[in-house]
Amino acid sequence: MKTKWDQLFAERTRNICGSQIRQYFALTERPEVISFAGGFPGNEFFPTAEIAAAVSGLMQEEGNRSLQYSSTEGSMELRSLIAEKMNRQKAQCNPENIIITDGSQQGIDLLSRILINPGDPVLVEEPSYIGGTSAFKSHGGIPVGIKMDQDGPLPLSMEKAISMQITEGKQPKMFYTVSNFQNPTGVTTSYERRLEILEIASRHNIIIVEDNPYGELCYEGEIPPSYKSLDREERVVYLGSFSKILTPGIRIGWMASPGPLIEKAILTKQSTDLCSSSLGQQLAYRLSREGFVEKHTRKLIDLYRRKRDIMIEAMDHYFPPDIVYNKPRGGFFIWVDFPSFYPTSKELLELALQNNVAFVHGEGFSNSEDGGTHSARFSFSQPLQEHIETGINKLGKLFREIETRQSLKTVEKV
Template structure:
């Protein structure tokens, strides 16, 4: 009865396939590669309890009272220093604290997208980014990626086509480091070129960066924001993947004019982010707890990545390909084009193993022969067993297809 009352924006909203499948993977016997959750084996519970207890004794009013909409100043000062580690020079007035970077995605979409505005994303792209853009009725244009990230030759051709038709994009949204879902990263030379294209064709860049600190070996790549001279890059950060996700603290870095508009948008959304969480993050950051946690996570996820690659090579048939990430949580698996990963998923769940099908990460329902594996949560033993189970499901489907083909030939 409520359909006629829903707004046009609400009618655009879609349920995330990932969230739907969580219901199927909650059974303890299921080995799940579905959720992009930080490992439960490495949460800094004792340190967080100790810091939180001390802060409640030292500053109980600040912990329990509302915070400024833009965020507590001590946390924003810590974020200034955190960004300086990446070579990005900003001030506290360039920072808005958000309730996770997903809220940053929503707020940026809210202040920039009019219905019908064109927004470019990678293909495949983070499902939460696609959802935020759709919620404000943006017109999503997808550009393919290769093993160096977004294909800038295809992007430039699309920008030129739009320009010739008197059209323009509002912004491009991407995860440049250890992309969700592919695990791939945008090559450094492409980052610089992307900023040059933004200046030439006058669009903004929304850089979503939850994973860059989770590079297993060697120095981080410079962010796209490092090459930004005109303020065209809006940067989203998060403590969810690199520290603890439950307190929901992220941030936006942008030109002061943009931050002021985002503050207004946030005031009508939730007034302010979690005060206790902000104070806790700032204290843990200053005391080096976050940096130590990042080092632990990199060691843990490197081992799980290595076991994932080893198991894929050991069990998967040669018709299947996958990415080899240098950091983050994910690998992207591509089946032969005649197999459908969504159909395969139901058969995988019957074998008590789960993943997310590729269609969820496409704005147009493509990528039907691909799926995402998240190796952040399963143990080493579960990774090998889960990939073995998946391999058996895939081999059965390949054999079945081959048998059908033989019958058709006869």
């Protein structure tokens, strides 16, 4: 008898669903496609020579340690270095309140395992990072979107969402936010807005999960103080990562959290993966200690700023004026809003792929039924500079053809 897998899967796996975005990635990997889809670092910016030299040095000096298991909470050297870095940013922290994770994504998963019961509401930005909402859903959480404007999450929307959940007999436990150069919109939450969100969270005993993978990639101006630095009630859990400032391949991030939560995180991680990569931790520590990561980050800021400017200039030149987009001060993403008479962004993506260009339609980031239908995320981080203008030019021609057809339809009706 053939195995009946549907009878064997745990009930909780019914909540696991594939991302609407991932299904397009196989198409975007075709060599002829210019992809603005993936939120990946630029391959050409990886410091391969420096990493190779660091690995060689580790093998000669600390080979056994780098290849052995580490403690679940991670290397004390690396945690101390991270704590020093956070303290310089006024986010008071000590090594004992830090756990090393497999990128910040594992931090989201650990928090979901620790805090979410099936059916629990989880407050998220609208639109929101798909990796976060997917993790919450996989543990039975129900993402509840908080509307945003150019200054971040709207306090009134948050108050209404909390009141509605309480009316239904549910108490939200946490609010998940990418506070700097948000994925997918590129929006940075203002200082005043952060204070308002903290006050709301305090009144309702809600934890703020601050995911900050892009905060160090600031191209102009200064970012506001982190939620963590403004926290006076041990209410903020901070997630950081080396993925965007060094390389995602080493899979090293961290969670900085109040003591009661960090203890649960260590126990939960023990049963998940025992520990994060010792070699990855040693690489992150060695390259940070020697000052390379800080130096490399400054270089990345210049390189990514140039890519952003090329994309914005191309959009200014080639896109019809009816299309609206922002100019993020950092990070990887530009959020684009199309007129309502356009096809949906999902349909636009299909048309774009026929022209060998890809982006991500907005529906995949939305937590409402009709959200993101005429919006899209464009990433400027991965495509080569010389491909950015070419791809935007192709899309500009497509969008102008759509507007021409719409104009002809309007004339025919008249």
